[in-house]
Amino acid sequence: MHACTESAELGLYTRPVYNLSREDSAHPLILVCEHASRYIPDALANLGLDDAAAREHIAWDIGALELAEQLSATLGATLLSANYSRLLIDLNRPRHAPDSIPAQSEIYQVPGNRDLDEATREYRRQVLFKPFHTRLQQLIDQRLAQGRPVRVVGIHSFTPVFYGQPRELEVGVLFGQARDFARRLLDGLEQHPLKVAGNQPYRIDPLGDMTVPVHGDARGLESVLIEVRNDLLRTPEAVSRWAGFLAPLL
Template sequence: MGILTGEEGDPVALENAAARGRVILVCEHASRLLPKALGTLGLSEEALASHIAWDPGALAVARLMAQQLDATLVFQRFSRLVYDCNRPPESPAAMPEKSEIFDVPGNAGLDQAARDARTEALYLPFREALSRLVKSRIAEDRAPVIVTVHSFTPVYFGKPRAVEIGVLHDSDSRLADAMLAAAGRAGGRYDIRRNEPYGPADGVTHTLKEHGLANDIANVMIEVRNDLIKDEAGERAVADYLAGLLVEGLSSPELR
């Protein structure tokens, strides 16, 4: 039996495919939906509603940004607990046996066949859809910009996090540099920092490397503290702010 039934639809969603803007927005952790074949992975409803299953608010912010930037949005329709599309198949974090304080019984002791089934059902379609989109834009002589959108918890293992927005990058820091410079000019609306609360050493830049660095196109990962985007007003405020930073950042000479 496959991981997904026909009734559950495609694992990857593409919105505003005909967008004319440069930005491609990516949301790998958009949903907490689990394939019916996998049940609850042995987790409680509390756990499945929590940050371990998805990035609360990230998809809403990405959709608002897509409207403002006339950007195409690509997102995963199923929970990262089944497969985290910001990790390669060989990473233990792709199908985690433990996430923060929660054990994930349905991910314990997966054999290679089970791992391969999840990779083929969720990761490969996501990777291929994003790769096709990027390559088609490059072929049209309008090189895109990759922007991934995530959220993070205000408290991690009991330790409060002061940072509100993280601007993350791997070896290509051009867009991150430009956005942080724009944030500096705009003043201190949010506590915004480089490569916090995560950075490349945490293994979070897989999508940037796979689709940005590999194609020599500008890329950045955005992390938003999820208490800022717990309602529509917060989502819109953050989306407006981030879209403004992107527009200003992309106007810099090295990114035009």
């Protein structure tokens, strides 16, 4: 019997792990939204966070799913999005990264992740992490086998205030190897009155990131992560505005 069958969380994750829209799209773009959901099963009592913190940016990327869905609809592109909170296991971190299952996120303690036994860590990897990345890999494999071009773009949002410091940046394009693709996106965004930067507010770290280095760079594909400040994604009109900036560039 596998060790993870001893996890106290056995059978708790009854929702599908991901949503896949427009799977058969002919568009080269595969949109990925790893931090789309703040859903944590009721039995885990928000991992000990109070309700306000569990609704905050540490649990998910506010507005990112709406933006990704709008881009997917506008372009007719495939979208793979997560259905569980990043606090259970972060789908954009390698599975053995120290903050894969964070006991602390920014200024918030996550009591339910403290002192987790290895069986439960492994259970979350098997049940939440692995199916998501296996599906993404299959989507890419399938298209490459058909000789089709593939681009992999993660859609994220970031908090306007981080460790008490306000952030001026409005949109960041994070990249590793895909410099030309990132340059095209940055040049396009700079045509608008936006505060734009490359590799801000974060940098792609091959040891700390998953989607861009593993599914993109390691396979020689055009791949970036787009970060939009989440206070700019709070209404359908605001989301449409950002989709309007980004869609023609993707």
